[in-house]
Amino acid sequence: MKKNLLMWDQTLFRDIEVFDIDYVPEQFEYRDEQIQELAYAVRPALAGGRILNTVCRGVPGTGKTTSVKKLFEEIAGTTKKIVPIHINCQIDGSEYAIFSRIYTKLTKNRQPPSGTSFKMLFDMIAKYIENEEITPIICLDDANYLVYEKELNKVLYALLRSHETYEHVRIGVIIIISDPDVDLERSLDARVASVFRPQTIHFAPYTASEVAGILSQRVMQGLYSNVLSSDLLDRIVDRTMKCGDIRIGLDLIKRSVMNAEKAARMNVTDDDVTKAFSISRDLRLAELVRVLSVDEANVLFQVAEMTNNTDIITTKSVHSSLGEKATGYTRYVQIIEKLDHLRLVTLTYQNAGNGRTRIISLRYDPKRVLALQKNQTGCNVNS
Numbered sequence: 001m002k003k004n005l006l007m008w009d010q011t012l013f014r015d016i017e018v019f020d021i022d023y024v025p026e027q028f029e030y031r032d033e034q035i036q037e038l039a040y041a042v043r044p045a046l047a048g049g050r051i052l053n054t055v056c057r058g059v060p061g062t063g064k065t066t067s068v069k070k071l072f073e074e075i076a077g078t079t080k081k082i083v084p085i086h087i088n089c090q091i092d093g094s095e096y097a098i099f100s101r102i103y104t105k106l107t108k109n110r111q112p113p114s115g116t117s118f119k120m121l122f123d124m125i126a127k128y129i130e131n132e133e134i135t136p137i138i139c140l141d142d143a144n145y146l147v148y149e150k151e152l153n154k155v156l157y158a159l160l161r162s163h164e165t166y167e168h169v170r171i172g173v174i175i176i177i178s179d180p181d182v183d184l185e186r187s188l189d190a191r192v193a194s195v196f197r198p199q200t201i202h203f204a205p206y207t208a209s210e211v212a213g214i215l216s217q218r219v220m221q222g223l224y225s226n227v228l229s230s231d232l233l234d235r236i237v238d239r240t241m242k243c244g245d246i247r248i249g250l251d252l253i254k255r256s257v258m259n260a261e262k263a264a265r266m267n268v269t270d271d272d273v274t275k276a277f278s279i280s281r282d283l284r285l286a287e288l289v290r291v292l293s294v295d296e297a298n299v300l301f302q303v304a305e306m307t308n309n310t311d312i313i314t315t316k317s318v319h320s321s322l323g324e325k326a327t328g329y330t331r332y333v334q335i336i337e338k339l340d341h342l343r344l345v346t347l348t349y350q351n352a353g354n355g356r357t358r359i360i361s362l363r364y365d366p367k368r369v370l371a372l373q374k375n376q377t378g379c380n381v382n383s
């Protein structure tokens with residue numbers, strides 16, 4: 001015990017921040033083509049023209065956010081006339097939240113006065129853009145959440161048709177979608193589709209050698225030499241490929257090294273990686289649970305509880321067992337469908353006596369879901 005405490009300040013990390021999920025790496029390989037395409041879409045705005053609206057598609061952890069952030073850094077260093085704004089739609093998931101964020105970012109931290117209606121908020125943003133003579137480029141990251149919440153059309157309509165009311169306002173849009181099941185064309189209604197004809201940039205999953213390249217670069221930057229052997233790094237690459245998300249690899253390295261530090265060892269062992277994996281493999285699950293609203297989380301945890309004890313779980317049985325935590329049935333159905341979109345549960349129809357009943361199956365081990373319930377407040381898998 002004493003030894004561990006004394007050794008604690010002898011860190012094995014050269015720079016622990018390089019393993020953070022939102023870290024933007026200096027060296028960013030394998031995505032030159034996509035960044036070129038993004039730059040090509042934005043370039044007309046430098047000459048006072050229109051931006052080519054763009055959709056970036058690819059499963060989680062394929063470098064979409066980082067590519068856009070790289071482009072945004074470059075724009076910010078080149079001109080003050082184009083103002084890039086990155087919005088995380090997992091956090092800002094409604095039209096009002098998105099436009100408040102745009103206002104706050106444009107005006108550098110001024111909050112819209114409380115009670116401001118959407119129309120007033122939009123007017124303040126448009127006037128600011130006209131007065132400053134700027135062109136904002138809005139990146140709606142993880143816009144699939146807006147599709148689930150049926151907010152995407154409203155947001156795009158307001159952004160793309162703004163110049164009809166405000167002559168000098170031009171807003172460029174970059175959308176990032178990480179859910180391969182979202183059919184964007186079918187999600188757009190006709191009045192939006194008529195003005196939104198984006199180009200699509202595809203981000204394919206990384207190959208094993210690309211994952212190895214990215215992770216070993218991060219190891220060199222973030223760890224002292226010999227902390228992680230090349231054999232163990234290979235094992236981590238292997239697990240990352242099986243999970244299909246590079247972020248799991250980054251998290252796994254960080255946790256494995258923290259395990260070694262806790263045991264006051266100078267290097268990572270096989271056991272450190274195994275232990276770390278039992279947590280890192282749930283990275284995505286934990287991220288999803290963390291951003292659920294209280295009502296959504298209540299439904300998910302209820303499904304997990306019932307999965308532990310019941311064979312067949314139906315939409316009706318979950319709703320009635322929620323007791324005083326239950327919302328109205330219409331809202332409840334929206335929640336269940338959202339959990340299905342997020343691939344936390346699967347919904348299937350079953351023809352039962354008086355009409356069609358939906359069966360809910362949890363996609364994860366219920367114990368692993370319920371474990372997140374305990375640390376739901378402040379449950380941050382990055383720390």
Ligand SMILES: Nc1ncnc2c1ncn2[C@@H]1O[C@H](COP(=O)(O)OP(=O)(O)OP(=O)(O)O)[C@@H](O)[C@H]1O
Nearest residue numbers: 021023025028029060061062063064065066178214
């Ligand atoms: N080519 C790369 N080189 C170095 N690091 C990378 C590369 N691609 C991704 N990463 C790292 O992987 C992590 C995830 O990348 P990023 O957030 O850009 O993916 P994403 O496709 O936007 O994922 P999501 O859809 O979940 O938002 C980040 O920490 C990023 O730094």
